[in-house]
Amino acid sequence: MTAWDKEVDVLVVGADAGGMTAAITAHIEGCTVLLAEKTDRIGGSTAISGGAVWAPLNSQSAKAGHPDSFEKAWTYMRNTVGDAAPEAMQRAFLASSAAAVDFLEKNTEVQLAARTYSPDYYPDREGAAMGGRSLDPRMFDGRLLGAHFRELRDPLPEFMVLGGMMITMTDANHLLAVTRSFTSWKEGMKLVLRFFGDRLRGYHRGTRLVLGNALAARLFKTVLDRRIDYWLDAPLKKLLVESGRVAGAVIERDGKPMRVRAKRGVVVATGGFPWSADLRARLYPQPTGPWSMSPRDNAGEGIEMARAAGATLGKDFFAPAFWAPVSILERPDGTQLRYPHLVWDRAKPGLMAVNAAGQRFVNESTSYHEFVLGMYRSHQQVPTLPAFLVCDSDFMERWGLGLALPGGRPREHLVRAGYLFRADSLDALAASLGIDAGGLKASAQRFNHFAETGVDSEFGKGSTAYNRYLGDAAHQPNACLGPLRKGPFYAVKVYAGDIGTACGIRCNENAQALDTDDRPIPGLYAAGNDMQSVMGGQYPAPGITLGPALTFGWIAGRHAAQHATQPQAALEIA
Numbered sequence: 327m328t329a330w331d332k333e334v335d336v337l338v339v340g341a342d343a344g345g346m347t348a349a350i351t352a353h354i355e356g357c358t359v360l361l362a363e364k365t366d367r368i369g370g371s372t373a374i375s376g377g378a379v380w381a382p383l384n385s386q387s388a389k390a391g392h393p394d395s396f397e398k399a400w401t402y403m404r405n406t407v408g409d410a411a412p413e414a415m416q417r418a419f420l421a422s423s424a425a426a427v428d429f430l431e432k433n434t435e436v437q438l439a440a441r442t443y444s445p446d447y448y449p450d451r452e453g454a455a456m457g458g459r460s461l462d463p464r465m466f467d468g469r470l471l472g473a474h475f476r477e478l479r480d481p482l483p484e485f486m487v488l489g490g491m492m493i494t495m496t497d498a499n500h501l502l503a504v505t506r507s508f509t510s511w512k513e514g515m516k517l518v519l520r521f522f523g524d525r526l527r528g529y530h531r532g533t534r535l536v537l538g539n540a541l542a543a544r545l546f547k548t549v550l551d552r553r554i555d556y557w558l559d560a561p562l563k564k565l566l567v568e569s570g571r572v573a574g575a576v577i578e579r580d581g582k583p584m585r586v587r588a589k590r591g592v593v594v595a596t597g598g599f600p601w602s603a604d605l606r607a608r609l610y611p612q613p614t615g616p617w618s619m620s621p622r623d624n625a626g627e628g629i630e631m632a633r634a635a636g637a638t639l640g641k642d643f644f645a646p647a648f649w650a651p652v653s654i655l656e657r658p659d660g661t662q663l664r665y666p667h668l669v670w671d672r673a674k675p676g677l678m679a680v681n682a683a684g685q686r687f688v689n690e691s692t693s694y695h696e697f698v699l700g701m702y703r704s705h706q707q708v709p710t711l712p713a714f715l716v717c718d719s720d721f722m723e724r725w726g727l728g729l730a731l732p733g734g735r736p737r738e739h740l741v742r743a744g745y746l747f748r749a750d751s752l753d754a755l756a757a758s759l760g761i762d763a764g765g766l767k768a769s770a771q772r773f774n775h776f777a778e779t780g781v782d783s784e785f786g787k788g789s790t791a792y793n794r795y796l797g798d799a800a801h802q803p804n805a806c807l808g809p810l811r812k813g814p815f816y817a818v819k820v821y822a823g824d825i826g827t828a829c830g831i832r833c834n835e836n837a838q839a840l841d842t843d844d845r846p847i848p849g850l851y852a853a854g855n856d857m858q859s860v861m862g863g864q865y866p867a868p869g870i871t872l873g874p875a876l877t878f879g880w881i882a883g884r885h886a887a888q889h890a891t892q893p894q895a896a897l898e899i900a
């Protein structure tokens with residue numbers, strides 16, 4: 327007979343959006359739960375993310391001015407995801423995402439606000455919405471976590487200002503306009519005073535939490551309030567299978583293997599495989615590299631162990647990861663700082679992207695996922711990994727470029743470190759980047775012409791509502807098109823990074839892992855990026871990884887609690 331060190335109803339591995347939602351749901355359903363997290367911090371990539379949650383048909387979308395219908399949202403999913411993911415899974419997501427959000431809002435600390443205007447990423451496709459489907463976590467006061475605030479993963483330093491103050495895009499716009507608008511000055515002062523107050527009180531960073539950090543904090547606060555047992559520094563080492571059922575797992579704690587019996591099931595939510603060099607080499611297009619924005623701890627362990635227990639990987643997906651162009655600063659101490667060019671600089675007027683021939687290859691204001699798809703397409707003809715984001719000095723002062731901040735802030739260190747390239751002429755810039763100068767100058771000339779006419783006849787920069795949403799509304803005739811005219815000129819190199827993986831464990835509508843014969847493996851569930859993405863590696867809208875993570879985490883927690891009883895006989899077989 328198996329000797330167990332601990333027994334619970336549900337064991338969840340990975341303390342993140344998918345994992346914490348599953349743990350909280352199972353607990354609310356009356357189960358005993360253990361949440362095991364590999365690192366010393368709660369939150370995974372959820373805590374460093376933008377926090378957008380795509381949950382069509384949510385109860386706030388009509389109030390946000392965007393009444394929706396199942397048919398409309400379904401049409402959009404078919405027009406974007408299509409056959410890249412099983413239809414039944416797509417239907418299960420659409421049928422449940424609003425209910426999952428309602429459940430969380432009613433029973434937990436999670437609170438989300440609908441974006442009134444936030445176009446889906448393909449706004450011209452039938453079924454797209456201009457807002458309401460994406461929700462943002464409401465600001466959370468980190469002080470409410472007490473001493474546990476230290477256990478929450480910190481956001482990316484790249485996305486904080488003053489060495490620890492979180493800001494949203496709205497906050498950033500206020501801070502950039504403090505000298506031009508009294509409202510912005512007031513908002514900016516409030517932010518800064520709160521932040522310095524936090525630092526004076528001894529907090530290691532600001533406690534006004536927004537974006538994905540607020541989502542992770544809200545889930546964590548619920549875990550604490552419900553007294554759900556959680557172990558930090560406790561990686562999953564092995565799933566234990568007995569009579570064809572996942573009966574528990576080995577979790578390492580204080581260096582010792584602990585056999586945890588999970589009577590109703592194990593939910594793996596270890597955040598996919600962006601840092602598994604082996605899975606990346608097998609599943610990513612080539613060339614690939616260590617360019618992911620996800621924490622390095624997301625190394626495919628949950629996926630590999632589920633496979634060892636009989637689970638299978640998803641297939642027929644469109645892309646294995648959720649792509650994002652990433653620039654990388656090599657620090658003097660040998661560490662790296664990565665910057666994902668998601669929603670800030672690429673769409674602004676005056677930024678142009680080129681390949682090694684100095685030629686444009688993509689609509690710069692398209693989604694981060696489409697941008698990298700464009701890099702791979704172009705790379706088949708002309709070296710485009712890395713690609714180069716280029717701008718002039720007016721752009722730099724107004725918007726900044728990656729880690730280089732606007733408004734005359736210091737950037738010499740970035741030039742010295744080889745992150746930021748700067749030259750007085752486009753010829754000299756091309757030489758320092760090692761790319762074709764004639765190509766770059768010709769591209770800039772055409773780009774400047776498009777800036778005048780407002781129409782990019784080559785790649786359509788600024789041609790969709792989504793493009794313009796991220797541009798500069800005050801800039802005419804096109805919110806995304808401005809000239810490159812005034813030196814010095816600047817550039818950064820961007821690589822084909824990702825913000826998580828899309829290929830994962832194949833599951834059914836109950837989030838149960840499937841074996842090679844499409845049968846659910848009793849006792850084994852997946853959530854978050856450990857689960858094959860219901861978007862099949864397409865990226866239809868903001869929040870399409872966290873929306874499914876919350877939805878299928880909720881489904882997994884409920885199903886394990888309500889259906890998955892473990893036969894006693896099976897448990898007694900060693």
Ligand SMILES: Cc1cc2nc3c(=O)[nH]c(=O)nc-3n(C[C@H](O)[C@H](O)[C@H](O)COP(=O)(O)OP(=O)(O)OC[C@H]3O[C@@H](n4cnc5c(N)ncnc54)[C@H](O)[C@@H]3O)c2cc1C
Pocket residue numbers: 339340341342343344345362363364365367368369370371372373374375376377378379380538560561562563595596597598619620623624625627628666824825826827853854855856868869870871872873875
């Ligand atoms: C900069 C950035 C911005 C993003 N913005 C958005 C956004 O706005 N909207 C959106 O939908 N998506 C966004 N994403 C993607 C999103 O963050 C991820 O897809 C999502 O958080 C994945 O959640 P998860 O629950 O699968 O895993 P994660 O949140 O990554 O967590 C995995 C957890 O499992 C733990 N773990 C790993 N191995 C083990 C093990 N062996 N045992 C126990 N625990 C283990 C990890 O330490 C980690 O805590 C963004 C990502 C980044 C990097």
